[in-house]
Amino acid sequence: MIKINLRKIKSSDKNYFAKWWRDKELLKLTSGVLKLISDKEVDKYFQAIMENKDDYNFMVIANREVIGHISLVKRRRNWIKGNKYSREKGEKNWNSQNLFRSKTNQP
Numbered sequence: 001m002i003k004i005n006l007r008k009i010k011s012s013d014k015n016y017f018a019k020w021w022r023d024k025e026l027l028k029l030t031s032g033v034l035k036l037i038s039d040k041e042v043d044k045y046f047q048a049i050m051e052n053k054d055d056y057n058f059m060v061i062a063n064r065e066v067i068g069h070i071s072l073v074k075r076r077r078n079w080i081k082g083n084k085y086s087r088e089k090g091e092k093n094w095n096s097q098n099l100f101r102s103k104t105n106q107p
Contacts, residue, residue, distance in 0.1 A: 002062050002063055003062070003063055004060065004061070004062050005060075005061045006033075006058040006059070006060060006061070006070065007058060007059050007061060008057070008058060008059075009049065009057040009058060009059055009069070011050065013059055013066075013069075014042065014043075014046045016059070016066055017042065017045075017046050017049075017069070018037075018042045018046075020069075021037050021042060021045070022037060047097070049071075054073075054074055055071055055072060055073045055074065056068050056071065056072040057069065057071045058071075058072075071076075079097075087092065100105070
């Protein structure tokens, strides 16, 4: 049985994001933006994630291996939009989708 855990994002996770943000096959499935990202841009974008006090960012861990990232983003009318990025061992199998909705279930 696979054990899934979430843990709060930490500064050492930047290496995962740098790898993910530079993988052309994964980018085609997520943002679609295939522009090469510099180390400076990685630092800037990752720092913005780390400093954001409104959103909740977690690393997804399966059997002690980091397989992805999930963010919960508070929206107006108390909406929580969840963006999930997951990767199965060695495969380019990523998904990005809304995961959570408020109790009122309104768009």
